[in-house]
Amino acid sequence: MKTFLDWTAYRDAGMGDAYADIPKTGGDFARAVSVCINSHRCEEKRKGVMCPSFRVTGKVPYSTGGRIRLLKAALNGGLGDSPFTDLMLADAMDLCVACKGCKRECESEVDMSMMKIEYLAQHYLHSKPSLRTRLLANLSANLQYYGCFRYLPTVLNRSRLLSRLAELLLGLSAKRKLPELAQHSFEKRHVNKTSHPQQIINDLPLAGEVALLLDTFTNNFCPENAEAAIRVLNKAGYVVHIVDHNPDHVDANPPLCCGRTQLAHGLVEAARKNAYRMLEALLPHVEAGRLIIGLEPSCLLAIRDDYKFLDLGAAVDKVASHAVMFEEFIARETQAKRFKLNFESINTDVPLMVHGHCHQKAVGAMKSMRKVLKMIPELKFEIIEASCCGMAGSFGIEKEHADISMQMAEDALLPALRKTPDARVVANGFSCRHQISEGVQRSSVHLAVLLDEALPV
Ligand code: SF4
Ligand code: SF4
Numbered sequence: 001m002k003t004f005l006d007w008t009a010y011r012d013a014g015m016g017d018a019y020a021d022i023p024k025t026g027g028d029f030a031r032a033v034s035v036c037i038n039s040h041r042c043e044e045k046r047k048g049v050m051c052p053s054f055r056v057t058g059k060v061p062y063s064t065g066g067r068i069r070l071l072k073a074a075l076n077g078g079l080g081d082s083p084f085t086d087l088m089l090a091d092a093m094d095l096c097v098a099c100k101g102c103k104r105e106c107e108s109e110v111d112m113s114m115m116k117i118e119y120l121a122q123h124y125l126h127s128k129p130s131l132r133t134r135l136l137a138n139l140s141a142n143l144q145y146y147g148c149f150r151y152l153p154t155v156l157n158r159s160r161l162l163s164r165l166a167e168l169l170l171g172l173s174a175k176r177k178l179p180e181l182a183q184h185s186f187e188k189r190h191v192n193k194t195s196h197p198q199q200i201i202n203d204l205p206l207a208g209e210v211a212l213l214l215d216t217f218t219n220n221f222c223p224e225n226a227e228a229a230i231r232v233l234n235k236a237g238y239v240v241h242i243v244d245h246n247p248d249h250v251d252a253n254p255p256l257c258c259g260r261t262q263l264a265h266g267l268v269e270a271a272r273k274n275a276y277r278m279l280e281a282l283l284p285h286v287e288a289g290r291l292i293i294g295l296e297p298s299c300l301l302a303i304r305d306d307y308k309f310l311d312l313g314a315a316v317d318k319v320a321s322h323a324v325m326f327e328e329f330i331a332r333e334t335q336a337k338r339f340k341l342n343f344e345s346i347n348t349d350v351p352l353m354v355h356g357h358c359h360q361k362a363v364g365a366m367k368s369m370r371k372v373l374k375m376i377p378e379l380k381f382e383i384i385e386a387s388c389c390g391m392a393g394s395f396g397i398e399k400e401h402a403d404i405s406m407q408m409a410e411d412a413l414l415p416a417l418r419k420t421p422d423a424r425v426v427a428n429g430f431s432c433r434h435q436i437s438e439g440v441q442r443s444s445v446h447l448a449v450l451l452d453e454a455l456p457v
Helices: 027-033 050-058 064-075 086-094 101-105 112-123 131-137 139-144 149-157 160-170 216-220 224-233 259-262 269-288 298-305 315-318 325-336 358-362 368-371 398-413 414-421 429-442 446-454
Strands: 208-212 237-242 291-294 321-326 352-355 381-383 426-427
Touching: 027 064, 027 112, 050 398, 064 086, 064 112, 086 112, 101 112, 131 139, 131 160, 131 259, 139 149, 139 216, 149 160, 208 224, 224 237, 224 446, 237 298, 259 269, 259 298, 269 291, 269 298, 269 315, 291 298, 291 325, 298 315, 298 321, 298 358, 321 325, 321 426, 325 368, 325 446, 352 368, 352 414, 358 368, 368 381, 368 446, 398 414, 398 429, 414 429, 426 429, 426 446
Parallel strands: 208 237, 208 291, 291 321, 352 381, 352 426
Antiparallel strands: none
């Protein structure tokens, strides 16, 4: 079996272990599957993230281990000659929201989110991706090439008839609102600043130079987050370069994208092309000694973690070692005594509830969130103990997933928010903010926006 992802990191998994139960086919992918020790711990409802689909259904095939057992059966020939079209396997994989909870919380660090990508890519050998998959996976390019695509969410959100039609034709749930785009993207708003790597010079002593990753979501849906982050970094004395196309190497079209949306939908080759271009754009910053700062957890972590599965060469490790999320950067730089900004207190009467994106939790970044929030004097905040919000990229807006997506949100996140109706909400994930707005009709902000409000005058 030829795999789409590079699983060589698992080559030694199970070596010398007579009980490793490595499937007969699948090579290194089979070894990755075999790291599950079948302990059934993922079938317990415990604190943490793993496994949202099992939490809300209580059904074993929707647990991480349940999926592993089906994958093992597929690779051992137990699901017939064409195992990646098997309906039981398809059903189990369909409800994996790729939250990476298992990667952190399973005792064997089973990485089902990457296995789901491999599964989808294998599945597409037999049945082509749907129009919806192609629209959502190629979001960044679609926004660039089809002007009308920018207005589609707004139009559908305002017309029941058209949203029903979109459900019928595209499989986008008519029950859910679609996230609407900003009137002008960050690139449009700052056209002269992003056409070349820019420097926003601060009047304070220089603390360092950084590169800010302008992901598809921040650029098109919430450019104010990038603007807030720049103000915070700038005020702290950092020269901010916007990661842009390298004019010497990278074509301006299609727009720069990490490829995470394509990976999530199993379009591995398309994601690989984007990843190559992204690495070309990032490398000059890394070589200049700059850290790459990301605002959208899944995009930054795609570069840091998922690219290692794409067989992209030596540049991946170089770039990965320089890629940090906004909160990780501030926590790290504060520790190193380079980030010395004294934030001011902001409306101390209003408590703050913080929802972590699953991928932030999977890499332990909530510690950094806590450290940074403590830098705002007198701020009372609580980090919500919850699993995945259920939106999981585009999962929650897909017709067949809309209900279970909301059940995932109702597991802990939405009840916690309803108990604190007056609290402000911080959520760094774009899809988390959308789910919160759908579930409790409350807006939430990125940490960068909160810190921007707390900047000293
Ligand atoms: S996936 Fe992890 S937690 Fe679940 S059975 Fe396998 S080893 Fe245990
Ligand atoms: S990635 Fe998340 S949803 Fe998928 S198996 Fe792991 S814990 Fe479950």
